Amino acid sequence: MLALDTDRKIAGLYIFSTTIALLLPDALSVWLESIVIKEVWKAMMQGYSGWFDFVMSASRYIEMFAFILMGYLFVVVLSFKRIKKIPMDEALKSIE
Numbered sequence: 001m002l003a004l005d006t007d008r009k010i011a012g013l014y015i016f017s018t019t020i021a022l023l024l025p026d027a028l029s030v031w032l033e034s035i036v037i038k039e040v041w042k043a044m045m046q047g048y049s050g051w052f053d054f055v056m057s058a059s060r061y062i063e064m065f066a067f068i069l070m071g072y073l074f075v076v077v078l079s080f081k082r083i084k085k086i087p088m089d090e091a092l093k094s095i096e
Contacts, residue, residue, distance in 0.1 A: 013081070014079075014080075014083065015076055015080060018076070019072070019076070022069075022072055025094075026065060026068045026069060026072075027065060028063055029068065030064045030079070032066050033064065034056060034061065037054065037056075038054050041054040042054070
């Protein structure tokens with residue numbers, strides 16, 4: 001029971017707060033990436049005699065957001081395992 005309670009505290013203090021802090025920058029980066037890609041595409045296409053518009057469906061934005069989130073969740077799992085290996089008595093002594 002104590003281990004479960006400790007795991008919840010770790011999740012509440014570390015993982016939940018960093019996940020919330022990631023969501024806004026993740027969404028912002030997807031939006032900025034699309035702007036950058038459109039400008040690079042436009043500059044690249046000016047060298048050609050023809051022209052292709054850059055079109056990206058809404059599902060691609062969702063995929064970009066999801067892939068960033070999946071990478072983050074992978075790092076969170078590794079961090080959580082590493083944090084669980086720290087003996088609590090040593091962690092509490094270092095706070096004092």
